[in-house]
Amino acid sequence: MALKAVPILDVPTLDHLPLPSPCVKHPPSFAVIGHRGHGMNSQSSSSTRENSILSFNTAGRLPNISFVEFDVQVTSDGVPVIFHDVFILTGDANGGVSERRVA
Template sequence: MDNPCVAHRGYSSLAPENTIAAFKLAMEQEQVSWIELDVQLSSDGVPVVIHDFRLERTTNGSGNVRDHTLAELKKLDAGSWKSKKYAGERIPTLTEVLELTKGKVKLNIELKTVGNMYPDLAASVVGKLYGVWKPRDYVITSFETKALRQVKRIHPEIPTGLIINASPADLARQLEELGCHFLSIGYPYVTKSLIKEMNSKNIRVMAWTIDSSRIMRNIAALDPSIMLCTNRPELWNKANSRKLSKLFKPNSFK
């Protein structure tokens, strides 16, 4: 099994998601070639790495991320919710993550926004990447098509990808209109016909979020280029073992 393994928000099953600890742990895994992460903006315009729009689930803070300055966000504990072992872990800036990972792993950077929530998010993220990172080493993705269009207006050559948890009949047309050559799609929608169509359009596909070694192996069998996004990178090794051969169902995911 040669499919690239993508660590979802870092090694998020063991370490607190979207933290330096989670990214370091993911980078220690030989099979991990990509890391997926989420970016928003502090109230003073600094790109910070966190998934939820609100702070309560993954920090000891409260309220919206966008209503706090970077200094305020940096005071929060982003690790204790996961384990006492990670008490004091902080919300990282995108710059910190880029410095940690450059030349070591590729990044799938999700612009976490809806509508006009973050008018400057696309420009802020592109500003950190353009001319510093090679385009082959990252992709900027989002559910929000407006954000993807903003990226392309800033620099048309920046690699972008649409995130979707569906498979509309006109998906290829949507991707073409957005200028995307990357598709991040919920794994239940990954089929042989979808992969055939995406391959014909030179669109790379990432299936998310797969936390079953059996499903991982089944999807990998469709095409070796499919990127497998998981909270549990160790499952890539398990799925790659011969012990799972009896579990594989050739007719799955037709």
């Protein structure tokens, strides 16, 4: 499975990509997509954690996975992070990803 990184600043929105583009793939009529990679964050799960490098690599090695999908949120200090939800529930430090700082 080949991966291509596209700097976020180079692609403001996907509709700005010229067609044909090496970044836009034409999937087969049926595609299996590894949502958040191949893992779970449930307390009872012994599986790989979702949205981790390990989960993306694991999904990429599966023969029936065509793509890996993940969500990118931007923190208040402008750092893109891979996180599915816009809101973090951690118990006593709940809040939006966009309200948090990485540094």
